[in-house]
Amino acid sequence: MSAIVIGSGINGLVAAAELALKGRKVTVLERLDRPGGAVRTEELTLPGFQHDVAAMNLSMFAGSAFYQAHAAKLAEHGMELVPVNKPFASAFPNDSYFGVSTDIDATLATMKNADDQATWRALMQEFPARAGSLGSLLGSPMRRGALLRTLWRIWRQQGSRGSLEMLQLLLSSPRQWVERNFRDPQLQAALATWGLHLDFAPDISGGAIFPYLESLGSQAMGMVIGKGGAATVTRALVSLIEAHGGAVRYSAEVARIHVRDGATTGVELVDGQTLTANTVLANLAPSGVLRLLPQGTGNADFDTGMQRFRHAPGTMMIHLALDALPPWRVAALQEFAYVHIGPSLDHLALAYQQAQAGLLPEAPALVVGQPTVFDPSRAPTGKHTLWVQVRCVPGEIQGDAAGILNGAWPQVKESYANRVIDQIEQYAPGLSHHILARHVVSPNDLEAENPNLVGGDQVGGSHHLAQNFLFRPVRGYADGHTPVKGLHMVGASVWPGAGTGAGSGYLVAQRL
Numbered sequence: 001m002s003a004i005v006i007g008s009g010i011n012g013l014v015a016a017a018e019l020a021l022k023g024r025k026v027t028v029l030e031r032l033d034r035p036g037g038a039v040r041t042e043e044l045t046l047p048g049f050q051h052d053v054a055a056m057n058l059s060m061f062a063g064s065a066f067y068q069a070h071a072a073k074l075a076e077h078g079m080e081l082v083p084v085n086k087p088f089a090s091a092f093p094n095d096s097y098f099g100v101s102t103d104i105d106a107t108l109a110t111m112k113n114a115d116d117q118a119t120w121r122a123l124m125q126e127f128p129a130r131a132g133s134l135g136s137l138l139g140s141p142m143r144r145g146a147l148l149r150t151l152w153r154i155w156r157q158q159g160s161r162g163s164l165e166m167l168q169l170l171l172s173s174p175r176q177w178v179e180r181n182f183r184d185p186q187l188q189a190a191l192a193t194w195g196l197h198l199d200f201a202p203d204i205s206g207g208a209i210f211p212y213l214e215s216l217g218s219q220a221m222g223m224v225i226g227k228g229g230a231a232t233v234t235r236a237l238v239s240l241i242e243a244h245g246g247a248v249r250y251s252a253e254v255a256r257i258h259v260r261d262g263a264t265t266g267v268e269l270v271d272g273q274t275l276t277a278n279t280v281l282a283n284l285a286p287s288g289v290l291r292l293l294p295q296g297t298g299n300a301d302f303d304t305g306m307q308r309f310r311h312a313p314g315t316m317m318i319h320l321a322l323d324a325l326p327p328w329r330v331a332a333l334q335e336f337a338y339v340h341i342g343p344s345l346d347h348l349a350l351a352y353q354q355a356q357a358g359l360l361p362e363a364p365a366l367v368v369g370q371p372t373v374f375d376p377s378r379a380p381t382g383k384h385t386l387w388v389q390v391r392c393v394p395g396e397i398q399g400d401a402a403g404i405l406n407g408a409w410p411q412v413k414e415s416y417a418n419r420v421i422d423q424i425e426q427y428a429p430g431l432s433h434h435i436l437a438r439h440v441v442s443p444n445d446l447e448a449e450n451p452n453l454v455g456g457d458q459v460g461g462s463h464h465l466a467q468n469f470l471f472r473p474v475r476g477y478a479d480g481h482t483p484v485k486g487l488h489m490v491g492a493s494v495w496p497g498a499g500t501g502a503g504s505g506y507l508v509a510q511r512l
């Protein structure tokens with residue numbers, strides 16, 4: 001019998017592709033009229049300006065086990081990646097900056113402190129082996145046997161000292177890691193900002209790993225974006241699925257998952273149509289799965305765990321069509337794919353805490369993406385797109401930390417976007433004069449388009465330690481199985497979590 005995948009997010013598509021490649025008959029059902037979930041590219045502002053609606057950085061996909069296994073096939077199906085040799089920088093108020101280029105001497109030249117330069121070099125020397133071990137842990141199925149085997153292998157590779165250092169890193173907060181290693185407060189902030197791509201503000205235990213991997217990984221390998229936009233991956237996956245006998249159906253929203261005698265028998269669409277299957281993969285957040293199973297799964301522990309699943313604070317996206325790159329005070333910033341704005345560790349911590357408390361941060365952390373620096377095909381000649389990710393903002397607004405704005409997202413989103421543009425103007429004065437058009441997406445808008453992004457949570461659920469590894473989405477179910485026979489979960493809410501790496505989709509498909 002065929003398998004059904006509910007949702008065409010990156011994990012759903014990767015799972016479907018893997019099953020189709022193994023000869024399984026598979027149908028993907030997508031509620032929108034287009035595939036990809038958070039990996040899509042659209043003309044959001046003006047004709048000819050291609051904006052990555054959500055994910056822009058495809059490094060996690062390029063580093064994924066699925067890509068390693070099928071890179072050639074994806075290329076045959078049209079996927080094109082663009083390498084980025086200047087992945088990220090941070091702008092600081094005193095017109096200084098820190099920038100990571102794949103040329104280590106260029107990176108070191110943007111550091112002010114000789115001790116920090118020596119530390120960076122030393123960390124880079126041990127990085128390949130450390131990243132390999134961490135990668136095997138982050139790609140390990142969260143089942144007891146498989147995890148123990150992975151940990152044993154890491155112990156053999158790293159020895160006692162290396163393994164304990166890795167454990168300390170895994171438990172550390174971003175602040176603990178950067179302060180343990182670096183002296184310059186601006187450099188510390190620049191590296192810790194990566195934590196806020198997930199929901200790791202500087203003081204949250206378990207948050208050091210992402211800044212570590214992204215900062216040093218950027219040095220070692222640069223970044224990768226999609227040619228013409230991130231949708232290059234989505235299109236290739238759909239084409240691969242269809243070429244192997246699978247189908248992707250659009251405007252096909254699933255309303256119910258059918259269960260008989262503890263096993264799934266298929267799904268019902270909102271139009272009443274029933275499709276039978278003994279294997280159903282839900283590319284959904286826990287709340288989405290529970291909505292489709294109004295009676296629950298019959299397992300109280302699992303159902304309660306799913307109801308208590310915690311989401312992270314939200315994101316706002318601002319997409320700009322520009323007639324020139326931002327006029328950064330520091331001209332070198334025009335050369336980087338990402339420019340982070342987050343001047344200090346305390347600034348990042350405060351902005352996150354304000355969002356957690358329901359307040360619009362006075363000055364949020366910003367990720368300013370400049371994809372057209374490396375891929376001019378996304379805009380008409382000489383023009384540019386800007387991808388501004390505002391981290392973090394509340395899903396539901398209780399107030400404004402600046403004491404200015406009043407109201408819910410539909411009322412305040414354009415004014416809050418003005419605040420963000422003003423914030424960028426401090427580092428790039430005159431930016432506003434280059435804006436041809438803009439498209440603002442509030443956390444509400446993100447969720448309305450994709451119900452997985454609850455409260456605009458871009459990471460599909462908090463990644464704090466108590467909800468990660470063996471506990472994601474629910475203790476005992478981190479390998480994606482559920483108490484309903486034949487029903488599995490994939491997606492950002494399932495171990496190994498968010499990002500374009502599609503780890504859960506690949507792991508679940510392999511287990512099946």
Ligand SMILES: Cc1cc2nc3c(=O)[nH]c(=O)nc-3n(C[C@H](O)[C@H](O)[C@H](O)COP(=O)(O)OP(=O)(O)OC[C@H]3O[C@@H](n4cnc5c(N)ncnc54)[C@H](O)[C@@H]3O)c2cc1C
Nearest residue numbers: 007009011031037038054055056057254458491492499500
């Ligand atoms: C704004 C933003 C920026 C990001 N930037 C990056 C980045 O630069 N790099 C990176 O690595 N990661 C980034 N991420 C994270 C990453 O994109 C996501 O973690 C990942 O793409 C989520 O994939 P998923 O498999 O969970 O599915 P989703 O993307 O959540 O897709 C799920 C799909 O299921 C569909 N669906 C939902 N309910 C139903 C139903 N009942 N019936 C049928 N279909 C249904 C939805 O319409 C959607 O298409 C970003 C995320 C966001 C939101």
